[in-house]
Amino acid sequence: MSHESATQHRSTPLLIATSAFIFIWLIVAAFPFFWTMWGSFKIQADFFSKSDWSNAVTGVNTTARYGHAFTGVAYEGAWVQQDFWRAAVNSLIVTVSVVVISLTFGTLGGYALARSTARYAFALLIVALIFRAMPHITLVSGYLLPFFKLNIWGYLPTAIIVLVAINQPFTLWMLRSFFMNVPRELDESALVDGCTRGQAFCYVIMPVMWPGVITTGLFSFLLAYNDFAVTATILNQHNQTMVPKIASFLGTTQTEGNVMFAVASVVSATAPLFVLVLVFQRNIVSGLTAGAVKG
Amino acid sequence: MPHRTFWLFIAPSGIAMLLFIALPIVSVIVQSLHIENEKVLIVSESCGPFGCKETTRVDEEASAALNAERPLGRFNGIGTYTNRNHLAFEEVSAAWSGRSSFADFVDGVMNLPFYKALVFTLTYTFVSTPFVLALGFTLALAVNSLHRWLKGVVIFATLLPFIITPLIGSLVLFWMIDADGIIGKTLQFIFDNPELSLKASPALTWITIITYGIWHSTPFAFIVFYAGLQTVPGETLESAMIDGASRWERTRYVVIPYLAPLVVFVCLIHLMDAFRVFEPIVGFNASANATSLSWIIYNDLSQEVQLFGSAGATSVLTIIGVMILLAPVVWLTWRDYRSA
Numbered sequence: 001m002s003h004e005s006a007t008q009h010r011s012t013p014l015l016i017a018t019s020a021f022i023f024i025w026l027i028v029a030a031f032p033f034f035w036t037m038w039g040s041f042k043i044q045a046d047f048f049s050k051s052d053w054s055n056a057v058t059g060v061n062t063t064a065r066y067g068h069a070f071t072g073v074a075y076e077g078a079w080v081q082q083d084f085w086r087a088a089v090n091s092l093i094v095t096v097s098v099v100v101i102s103l104t105f106g107t108l109g110g111y112a113l114a115r116s117t118a119r120y121a122f123a124l125l126i127v128a129l130i131f132r133a134m135p136h137i138t139l140v141s142g143y144l145l146p147f148f149k150l151n152i153w154g155y156l157p158t159a160i161i162v163l164v165a166i167n168q169p170f171t172l173w174m175l176r177s178f179f180m181n182v183p184r185e186l187d188e189s190a191l192v193d194g195c196t197r198g199q200a201f202c203y204v205i206m207p208v209m210w211p212g213v214i215t216t217g218l219f220s221f222l223l224a225y226n227d228f229a230v231t232a233t234i235l236n237q238h239n240q241t242m243v244p245k246i247a248s249f250l251g252t253t254q255t256e257g258n259v260m261f262a263v264a265s266v267v268s269a270t271a272p273l274f275v276l277v278l279v280f281q282r283n284i285v286s287g288l289t290a291g292a293v294k295g
Numbered sequence: 296m297p298h299r300t301f302w303l304f305i306a307p308s309g310i311a312m313l314l315f316i317a318l319p320i321v322s323v324i325v326q327s328l329h330i331e332n333e334k335v336l337i338v339s340e341s342c343g344p345f346g347c348k349e350t351t352r353v354d355e356e357a358s359a360a361l362n363a364e365r366p367l368g369r370f371n372g373i374g375t376y377t378n379r380n381h382l383a384f385e386e387v388s389a390a391w392s393g394r395s396s397f398a399d400f401v402d403g404v405m406n407l408p409f410y411k412a413l414v415f416t417l418t419y420t421f422v423s424t425p426f427v428l429a430l431g432f433t434l435a436l437a438v439n440s441l442h443r444w445l446k447g448v449v450i451f452a453t454l455l456p457f458i459i460t461p462l463i464g465s466l467v468l469f470w471m472i473d474a475d476g477i478i479g480k481t482l483q484f485i486f487d488n489p490e491l492s493l494k495a496s497p498a499l500t501w502i503t504i505i506t507y508g509i510w511h512s513t514p515f516a517f518i519v520f521y522a523g524l525q526t527v528p529g530e531t532l533e534s535a536m537i538d539g540a541s542r543w544e545r546t547r548y549v550v551i552p553y554l555a556p557l558v559v560f561v562c563l564i565h566l567m568d569a570f571r572v573f574e575p576i577v578g579f580n581a582s583a584n585a586t587s588l589s590w591i592i593y594n595d596l597s598q599e600v601q602l603f604g605s606a607g608a609t610s611v612l613t614i615i616g617v618m619i620l621l622a623p624v625v626w627l628t629w630r631d632y633r634s635a
Contacts, residue, residue, distance in 0.1 A: 014542075018437045022449060025434060028510065030452040032467045033459075035477065039470075048475035056477065109308030116296045122632055124305070126625055131316045133617045135571030137589045138610035141596055142319030145326065145366055145603055165315030168308050197300045226460040228574050229589070233596055243462055247577060250466075263470065266463050277454050281447070284454060288515060289522035 033270060040267040041070040044260050074264035078249075084265050086238075087245035090156060091225065091269075094241055097160045098224035099217050102167045106216065107209070109168070110175030111201055115187065125176070128169035136166055136229040143234065154236030162234060163224050170223070171216055174287065178212025179205070215287035218280055225273070242269045320614065327607030330371035331600070332361050368604060375608040382612070383407045409609065412586040413616075415501065419587065420569040423508040427565055428558060430509065431516025436546070438517070439524050450518075457514035465507055465578025472503065500584035504575050512568065516561045523557045524550070563624055570620060588613045 035056075039047035042055075042062045049055035059069035066073070078084040113121050143162065147153040182205055190200035206213075225243075232244040240248065246269065249262040277284065302309075335357035340347050377384050387410075390403030404410045438449050456464060471478045472493045483491045493499045527550055535545045573589035576582055582590060588609060595606035 018440060021433065022437050022441070026449065026452050029456050029514070032471060033455055035471065036467045048470070048473060049480075050475055053477045053480040105308040105311060108304045108306075112296065112301045112304035116301045118296075118298065118301065121301065124309075126629065128312070129625065129628075130618070130621060131312060133567040133570070133621055134316065134320075135573070135589045135592075135613055135617070137571070137573060137592045137596075138323060138613050139316060139319045141592055141603065141606040141610045142322035142326070143315075144596065144601065146319075146322060149366060161311070162315050165311040168312050169316075172308060197296075197304075201304075222458055226458075226462075228460070228462045228577070229593065233593070243460055246466070247462060250580070259470075262466070266466055269460065269463055273458050273460070274455075277451060277458055281451055281454065284458070285450065285518055285522065288518045 033274075036263060037267050037270075040074055040260070040263045041072065042260075043071065043073065044258075047260065047263065074260035075268070077258065078261040078265040078268070082249065082261055082265075084242070084245060084268065087240050087242045087265075088268070090235075090239055091241040091243075093156055094160055094163070094231070095221055095224040098163045098167065099220045101160070101164045102171050102220040103213055103217055105164065105168060106171035106175050106220075107206070107213065108201075109172050111179050111205065113172060113176045114179035114182075115184070125173070128172050132169035132173070136227070137233075139166065140230055140233045147234070153234065154239060156235070156239050159231055159234050159239075159241075162230055163227060166230065167220050167223050171220060174216045174219065175212060178209060178216070181212075182208055211283070211286075214280075215283040218276070218283055219287055221276070222273075323607045323610045323614075325607075326367065326603045327375055327611045328370060328372060328604075329368045329607075330375060330604040331368045331602065332358070332365060333369070334358050335361060371604060375604045376612070379407065380605055381409045381608050383409065408586070408591060409612070412588050412591045415585050416570060416572060416587045416589075416616075418501065419505055419508055419572050420566060422505050423512065423569055424562060424565055426509045427512045427516050428561060430513045431561070432520050432554075434513065434517045435520035435524055436550075438521060450521075453514045453517055455514075456510050457512070457518075459511075461511065461574035462578050464511055465504075465575040468503075468507055468510070469579045494580070494584075497584040500579070500581045504572075504579055504581060504585055507575050507579070508569060508572065512565055515564065519557050519561050520554060523554045527553050566620055567617075570617060588616070 039056050042059050043065060045061040046055045046059050049061075055061060062071055063069050065071075079088075113125060139162075144153065147158060152158045186204055186208075187200050190204040191197070195204065227241075228243045228247065231241045232247060235241065235244065237248075242265070246262055246265050249258075249265065335354040336351050337354045338349055338351050340349050342348075376382055379386055386407055387404060390400050394400040394403070405414065434453070438446055438453075441449065459467075470476050472482075473479050474483070474492050474494075479491075479493065482493070483489050493503050531549055531553075532545055535549050540548065571589050572587045573593065576585060576587055576590045577593075582594070586594075592606045592609045592613070595602040595609065
């Protein structure tokens, strides 16, 4: 920020207040994750210590039982004994499919919405906005009976297509705002040169749209990966993805004292999100602001 | 763009939304007008030496056959909407006429599941919104003054609560505030009360979940405001400085008006997301003290015998709530479009 440094001189109290505020926020935002990650390598008697919370840091009981302050017992329990690997595979299938299909449908639709000046195009956008606001669980209660009847309840493809549809309103809005930034003249010159609309879209517009597509893809990924309402109610036990699987641990293992399985699987499911933010921080920031700053 | 081309391009997306968003809404409405089939009962008389006794039992086979034949159940009209678990007109008017004070009436209404969930959902939505806006804005101002390297680190950390799976985020916090967890233990120490538990009282549970909501949503407001700050024209700020405006005045009269449209955007998105609050109630295991509209629908659907009629009625009422919430925004957008 050039004008910041040029025109603003900060007073010391303000500087201290700002630094303190940011420092506290950093702890509030990030510490819970590091704490849980650290604790996932302990046993329950340490992470949920009845006597002293510092046991979770030093791992006294873990050392006493396994001879070392860190143990992968919880991970083994979750991934091997409780078949968390299967949920991870299901999550992978669901998220990859949702992202690919959402983007295919979304780029076509978003392009049409960005280029059409007709009133029905705007009406469609408003309808999409209303659909975007629907709580997902209200839609789920409408799916179940028809899905039972059609005998498609419980399978991964069903969850995938449902998530794609739920994702569409948001994808359309976001991709439309990216397409609006691609000058119309580009399409028009392609059309003049004898391309059809489809060819102009594939060979002229899409090549300059990749940043927008990647950003939108990230958010489609997050929606599919983070979903609980749809996956918990539409998938059967065998096809569960990670999030409903973790929820099912809570019901069964908390009573058996195996809450550490849930802690380990929570950390496992968080890891990909960490990597995602590390790699794509810039895209996420630009995506969050695409709809807002550019109008 | 020619009409035909437009519809060809929009078709895949449009059909997906039609089949899996528009039709389910119709399906929910139809379901909400029906109620589960009655069990088929068999009354049999068994006579013994001491006289005859009538026993009633459920004919499982006939009940299953009836369910297969009419999966929707019986037509019930708006009966489900008015029963005790939903709008509960009778109970509300009874609470009103039998009230000894207004607080007593409120207590009576808060015992009804639908109103309990509605009040929590609205409280969560409207209490968290100002905090999210204020905190996000302050954070954006603070981060904007940082060195470039530090900015990256702070933005990374800030994005974590936002992109985390809501269920996982609430579990992580839930384990920390557990009576045996680090925050729970610290609070017991501070208040010198070994019995203190954030899960015990409704008030504390509400505060915990709303705090989670602020933690989860503030990063979004932050990012939007932060990006907005980058576009505030430097010349305007400079001329304000030359005119002798203090830092506070520059923020108040230049920056805030400039960011005002973004406030509307953040509010809109946050209201939509807050209104469907659901995962934290599962994650914090809070359903005894706090329920939301989404949670009671989920609860109806996860019973042994799924209550489609009841879930449908709550869903329709929730959708009406969303419509009311969105009406001003939709109306304004449409008006702008017409005049543009």
